[in-house]
Amino acid sequence: MASIQKRNNKYAVVYSYTNREGSKRQKWESFDSYAKARSRKAEIENQMDKNIFVPPSSQTVNEFLDLYVDLYGVKKWSLSTYERNAKIADSYIRPILGNMALQDVTPLVIEKYYRDLLNTDSVGNKIFKTKKKVSTGTIKQIHKYLKCAFGVALKWDLIAKNPLLSVEPPKHVYKKREIWTSEMIVQALRECEEPKLAIAIHLSFACSLRLGELLGLRWKDVHISDEDIMKDDAHIYVNCELAKVSLKALKALNEKDVIFTFPQNIPNKVYKTTTVLKKPKTESSIRKIWLPKTLAFILREWKEEQEKYKEFFGDEYNDYDLVICFEDGRYCSHNVIRNALKSVTEVAGLPPIVFHSFRHSSTTYKLKLNHGDIKATQGDTGHSQADMVTEVYSHILDEDRKVNAQKFEESFYQNSGEGIDHNNVNQELDINNLINSLKADPELMAQLIEALK
Template identity: 50%
Template sequence: MASIVKRKNKYSVVFTYQDEMGEKRQKWETFATNSEAKKRKAEVEFQQESGTLVIPEAKTVRELLEDYTSIYGVNTWAMSTYEARRSLISNYINPIIGDMKLSDLNTRVMEKYYQNLLKVKSRVVNNRKPNNEYLSCHVVREIHKLLRCAFNQAVKWELMAKNPCINATLPKGEYKTRDIWDAPTLFKALELCDDDVLKLAINLSFSCSLRMGEMLGLTWDCVEISDASIANGAAFVFVNKELQRVNRDALEKLNEKGIVFKFPTFVARTNTALVLKEPKTKTSTRKVFLPKTVAEMLKVRHQEIQEYKELFGDEFYDYNLVFCNANGRPLEHQIITRSLQKLIRENDLPPVVFHSLRHSSITYKLKLNGGDIKSVQGDSGHAQVKMVTDVYSHILDEDRRLNAQRFEETFYQQKKPSAVSEATVEPTPVTPPVQEPQAITEEAMLNYMVQNPEFLQKFKVLLGVGN
C-alpha cells in the first residue's frame, strides 16, 4: 500500500519496496498537486498487486529515459508519438549526453547541448530522407520538450533536485509558413488532373480539411451519401480512424494500444505493419459535412469499387476502404504523394505537399465564414484553437491587395487633405436646417391624383365630397 504525505506545499507518495538484494526500502515521490499524488498512489498500488512495480533508480540520462519511456511513455504516448520520441532518443540524445550523470546536468550544460545540436547531421529515419542536412531549430525544440518532461518526472521520482531544462535558452529559428494553393490554382490543378483517385483525394482534403491518414482510413460505413442526404445538404463523412504504417517493435511495446485493425503482411521480412488506428486526439473524431459535388464524387467512387469486386471476384481484398487499389488492398500515402508531385511537375504548378491542401481548406473556411474559428476547428479536428489561428490560417494575397485597394479609395483618392482625417473618425450627425415648404402647383397636384387613385379617394373623403 501507499500513502500521501503533505510537505509544505508539496505532496509525496510514500511506499515500500524490495531492492535487488531483497531488502525493504522506503520510496518518496513528490508532486506539485494532490490530484497528481492520488493518481500516482493508485498506479503504485495497482502495480504492487499485479507484481509489475518498477522503481526508477536511474543515475544517467540514458537510464532515466529508459525508465521514463517504459513507465510513462508506454502508458500515455500514442503509437506515432512513441516512435518519434524513441527515434530522437536513439539518434540525438543517447549518443551525445546519454552517459552523463543526472547530478552533472545544469542549465548551462543544456544550453550548450542545444547549440551543439545545430551542428549535428540529420539521420535517415524509416527510409525517409531528411529535409535539412543539419538539425533544425524545430527538431531541437522537440528534443527540449522531451527532456523537459523526462526531467520533470525525475524530479517527482526524487532522482534530481531540479529540472535543468526549465530556464534553458533555446536556439531561435524562423518559422517557415507552408506554401499553399489559392482556389484558382487548386481548381486549375483539378481540371488538369486525369487521375480520378487523386482528384477525389484533393477534393476531400480541401472540402473536409482531412489529414492524409484520416482520408486513407475512411471506410464506407463512415460515409453517408444517400440521395436524400445529398439533396438535403446532410451528406457527411465520419472520421474515427486513420491509416498508418508503424514499427512492429512499437506495436509490441505498446501492446497494440489504439489499434482498430491490423492488415495482413503482404511482403515478407518487414519491420513495419500497416494498421488502422484511433485518431491523433479525441477531437480528431468528428463528423464533417460534404459539399454536394464531393458527395456525388464519392457515389461514383463507390460504384467503381463495386465493379472491381465483380472483376476480381474472390481475389478482391474487401476491407471496405474508400481509397484502395484495384484489388482492394490499402492505398498508402506515398501513392497519393507521387501522383500529386507528378501532376505538379508535368503542369508547372506551384510546388506544394498534400498536407498543404488542408491548410488551404482551413484558410478558405475562415475567410468564407467571417472568422468563425470554432466551426472550422470542428471540421479540422484540432484540440487547440491556437493551431487554427496561428498555423493554418494563411493570409491570402488577394485579401491583402483588397486592403490596399480600400485604403486607396478611402484615403488617397480624396482631393482635400481634410477628407482623410474625416474618413478616419465617424462624423457627428448634424440636424439639417428646416427648409421653407415649396409651393405645389395645381397642375402638379392634379397629375399626382390621377396617378394615385387611392390618394384621390381619401382626398374626396377628407373634403366631404361624395363618390
C-alpha cells in the first residue's frame, strides 16, 4: 500500500491514492530519518485499512477559512461573535498561516506559531505609547477559533485529525478586576450629577446587567406598577441589548438577531458601523430580574422626568421606548456612560474602574447576601454555566468556607470536650512572637535586659 524509498539523505514514503475527481495519483512525502518515514507509512496504511484516509489536497488555510465562515460561521455565530472571529482571523491567523496547505498544519506547527505570537506586536497597539505583544488571552481566543475550525475540517473529511487537540495554548492568568464596595457605590451616587449615569449604576449593581443590556432596556420590559410593587413582583425582563456592529457583519449574517436598527445621524456619510438593538448572544442572557422596591420607585420617578421631556420636544422627540437615553429620546452610546463614570470617579476620589465592574460588584454582593447560592446568582447574571460564576467569584465562596470552619469549631470541637484552650494557645503564640522579635533585633534585646536590671 505504501513503500519507503531512499533519496540521497532523505527517506520518501510513496503511496497511490484516488483524488476527489476520481483520478489515480501518486504521492511522495520526504522525511529526514527512516524512523519518521516508517511511522508515516504505518499511519497511511492504517488509515487506508480503516477507510478514513484523506487524499492529499493543496487547499490553503485561507481557502478553507473562507468556506468555514460561509458554511459554518454564518449559520452558528451571533453578530458579536462574527466580528470578534473575523478580527482574530484577519489579524493573527490569515497573515501567518493563511498560505499554508491545510493538511500541513500539524501540532508542531501550532506550537511554534503560539511561541512566535508571544513575541509579535499586537494589532491595534498604536493606542499604546509603548508596543505591546500579543497576550496569552488573545492566544486563548485564537486557539478556541482554530480548534473549532479544524474540528469542522475533520468533520468535512478535509484532514485526517485535528492538530489543535494535541496542543495546549500558553496559560492565561486572568487579572483581578478592580471593583467598588457598596459604600463606594453609595459615595459615587451622591457625587453623581448625571441622571443617566445614576440610573445605569443602579440597574447594573442591583440587577447585574451588562452595559449593552441596560442601554437596550425598554420601558415595555419594565414592570413597576402599583400592583407589581405591592406583590413584591416589580421586575425587568432582559431580552435585548444595544450594540454597535459592522455593516459587513450585518450583511454577512443577513441581520440575524437584529430587533431594530437605529437611523444614522449624518446624511450622505459613508458608515462602516451602525447601532442596533439585538437579541443577547446566549439564551441564558434572556431573563427576568426582580427589582428592589426602592429601585422600582427610582425608575418611576425617572420615567416621569422622561415624560416631561417628551412633552417639551413634541414631534422632535425620538421615541424608541428606551429607559436610558438623551433628553430628546436618542439612544445613549457606551462611551457616553463610560466618560460620565470617569468624571464621577475623579470627583469622588474613588479608584478607577470600568463600567463592567458594577456587574462584578453586584455578583459579589449577592453571593455574600445569599451565602454562596450559585444558581440564584446565575439567574440574575445570565451566565450560561454555573461554573463561570464559581471560577470568577471563588474568593467569595472561600470566605463562606472559612466561616464554615469557624462554625464547625464552635458547634463540634468546643462542645465535645475535644477543644483546645485558645487562651493558652494565644498566650503561647504571643510569647513566641516576642522571642522571635527580640532575636531579630539585638538592640531591642539589649534595651529589654537593661530595663529588667
